[in-house]
Amino acid sequence: MFSKGLPHFASGVVIKGFGRGSKQLGIPTANFPESVVDSLPQELNTGVYYGWANVDGGPVYKMVMSIGWNPYYKNTKKSMETHILHTFPDDFYGSLLRVCLLGYIRPERDFQSLDDLIAAIKADIVVADEALEKSEMLQYKQDDFFHTNNVEDLCR
Numbered sequence: 001m002f003s004k005g006l007p008h009f010a011s012g013v014v015i016k017g018f019g020r021g022s023k024q025l026g027i028p029t030a031n032f033p034e035s036v037v038d039s040l041p042q043e044l045n046t047g048v049y050y051g052w053a054n055v056d057g058g059p060v061y062k063m064v065m066s067i068g069w070n071p072y073y074k075n076t077k078k079s080m081e082t083h084i085l086h087t088f089p090d091d092f093y094g095s096l097l098r099v100c101l102l103g104y105i106r107p108e109r110d111f112q113s114l115d116d117l118i119a120a121i122k123a124d125i126v127v128a129d130e131a132l133e134k135s136e137m138l139q140y141k142q143d144d145f146f147h148t149n150n151v152e153d154l155c156r
């Protein structure tokens with residue numbers, strides 16, 4: 001049911017990214033520091049994932065995540081960016097973001113235009129929204145990983 005390396009739990013403090021998410025794409029993405037990216041299991045492929053996320057121990061929402069090189073932007077560093085399917089009143093840079101990766105949607109693609117990239121991301125969001133309604137995915141929304149305060153659990 002789960003592809004290799006999943007479910008994967010990760011957490012980290014949200015940092016400033018490339019500054020082109022909510023502005024240019026209208027799809028803000030919370031970026032993880034390099035240390036979190038480097039601690040991803042080797043068998044986890046780059047590409048687009050879906051799962052659950054919460055900020056500072058708050059409510060758990062659906063999310064989509066891109067792990068990769070963002071070929072459209074020819075990034076040099078691998079990035080791990082999370083778009084939470086929820087409208088937040090304010091930015092949450094510096095907050096603790098916890099994520100649980102459950103499903104793999106597709107590999108990253110080098111799009112010909114920004115509109116194509118945006119359309120693809122919006123389609124990923126639809127896929128994630130539906131997939132996370134399945135009972136085997138919903139069960140992770142209640143996982144105590146999202147609300148625990150002892151560090152050991154955060155590194156699971």
Ligand code: ADP
Pocket residue numbers: 014015016017018019020021022023027028029030031082083084085086087088090091092093
């Ligand atoms: P950056 O390039 O610095 O990552 P973005 O334009 O991608 O900036 O916006 C990401 C920031 O927007 C996040 O760090 C977070 O503080 C904020 N934000 C607001 N709503 C969301 C959301 N639904 N999902 C992800 N980040 C969000």
Ligand code: RBF
Pocket residue numbers: 017018019020021025027029048064065066069070071072073081082083107108109110111117120121124125
């Ligand atoms: N960037 C790409 O170059 N190719 C992709 O296929 C791609 N897919 C993405 C899918 C999702 C769900 C998200 C949140 C981001 C994706 N990105 C992709 C990364 C995107 O270029 C990046 O988030 C913005 O440029 C902000 O840094």
Ligand code: MG
Pocket residue numbers: 017018019020021028029030031081
């Ligand atoms: Mg971002």
